[in-house]
Amino acid sequence: xxxxxxxxxxxxxxxxxxxxxxxxxxxxxxxxxxxxxxxxxxxxxxxxxxxxxxxxxxxxxxxxxxxxxxxxxxxxxxxxxxxxxxxxxxxxxxxxxxxxxxxxxxxxxxxxxx
Amino acid sequence: xxxxxxxxxxxxxxxxxxxxxxxxxxxxxxxxxxxxxxxxxxxxxxxxxxxxxxxxxxxxxxxxxxxxxxxxxxxxxxxxxxxxxxxxxxxxxxxxxxxxxxxxxxxxxxxxx
Numbered sequence: 001x002x003x004x005x006x007x008x009x010x011x012x013x014x015x016x017x018x019x020x021x022x023x024x025x026x027x028x029x030x031x032x033x034x035x036x037x038x039x040x041x042x043x044x045x046x047x048x049x050x051x052x053x054x055x056x057x058x059x060x061x062x063x064x065x066x067x068x069x070x071x072x073x074x075x076x077x078x079x080x081x082x083x084x085x086x087x088x089x090x091x092x093x094x095x096x097x098x099x100x101x102x103x104x105x106x107x108x109x110x111x112x113x114x
Numbered sequence: 115x116x117x118x119x120x121x122x123x124x125x126x127x128x129x130x131x132x133x134x135x136x137x138x139x140x141x142x143x144x145x146x147x148x149x150x151x152x153x154x155x156x157x158x159x160x161x162x163x164x165x166x167x168x169x170x171x172x173x174x175x176x177x178x179x180x181x182x183x184x185x186x187x188x189x190x191x192x193x194x195x196x197x198x199x200x201x202x203x204x205x206x207x208x209x210x211x212x213x214x215x216x217x218x219x220x221x222x223x224x225x226x227x
Contacts, residue, residue, distance in 0.1 A: 031213065042118075042205050042217030043159075056212060089157055101147045101209050105159035 002026040004106035006092050012112045018080035021109045025074070025094030031055075033103065034067055034077050035091040043091055049075065050097070082113045116141045118206050120218035127196045128226050134181075135191045135221050137206030143167075147209040148182070148189045153220070154202040162204070165189065193223075201225045 005024040013019050025032050030051050035043035046065065048055040051072035060067065064083070069075040079086055089110050093103040118139045127133035139148065150162040165173045165182050172180050177197075181190045193200055206218040 033214075037157075040220070042207070042219055043215070044217075045214055048212070048214060056214065091157075091159065093159070095213070101164070101213065102161065103215065107156065107158045110157070 002104075004092055004094050004104050006090075006106035006109055008109055009107065010110045010112075012114065013082050014114050015084055016081040018078065019082050019111065020079075021077045021090050021092075021111075023075045023077070023092030023106060025092070026104055028096070029094035029104070030072070030097035031095045032069060032075050033093040033095075034075070035093065037089040037091055037108075039088070046077070046090075079111075082111075084113050087111055087113045116143070116208055116210055116216045118208055118216050118218040120206055120221050122221045123219075124222040124224065126224040126226055127193075129198060130195055132192060132194045133196055133223065135193075135204050135206075135223065137189045137191070137218055139187050139189060139206070139208050139216075141187070141208055141210075143211055146211075148180075149207045149209070149215070150178070150180070150189075150191045151205045151207060152200075152202045153205060159205075163191065196225050198225050198227060 007022050032049040034046040037043040046060045047057040047067045049069045067077045089108045091108045092106045095103050146167045148165045152160045152162050163175045163178050177194045179192045203220045205220045207215045
């Protein structure tokens with residue numbers, strides 16, 4: 001069965017360093033989401049893409065976070081500089097496209113900022 | 115704004131017994147979807163069951179079923195014949211008109227052997 005791929009699985013970094021996470025959605029999935037999940041809470045949407053276009057990035061802290069999906073396939077989420085409060089699980093999800101309610105999630109990247 | 119409330123931070127059940135997890139939500143949408151996701155220690159979100167609000171019939175998936183009360187905006191999950199592998203965080207969510215999930219805070223389910 002096709003899966004959403006994310007890497008790395010774990011990332012430890014020091015405060016003020018730059019980090020990047022990668023996501024490869026299921027082939028053919030037009031919609032891609034990045035979520036941040038703090039331990040003990042539900043996920044929070046950071047950014048939503050439809051193909052290569054950003055649909056919603058209203059919750060993305062744009063002073064330090066950036067996200068791109070240049071060819072409308074895989075996506076990269078970057079944090080620069082990382083802060084202690086960025087420690088969380090970063091989840092990527094994809095769906096066939098607008099109008100499809102079924103999201104498939106990757107295994108996530110667990111970020112620890114020291 | 116849409117909200118989802120899970121009032122039970124933690125629930126425990128004896129293996130093979132039945133447990134019900136509660137969820138209430140608030141939405142201004144006339145048509146929407148409701149979901150229960152499971153997140154085991156591996157942290158990958160797994161869809162357990164989904165319900166289309168315009169359908170009156172409660173969704174079922176094997177040992178998992180929902181009690182959907184649209185007027186009360188309630189969407190509880192019943193797990194029958196609980197198994198050790200059911201131990202996880204369970205999240206209730208609704209989907210807004212932009213196809214974005216609005217999540218509850220989660221309920222930790224403990225299965226006692």
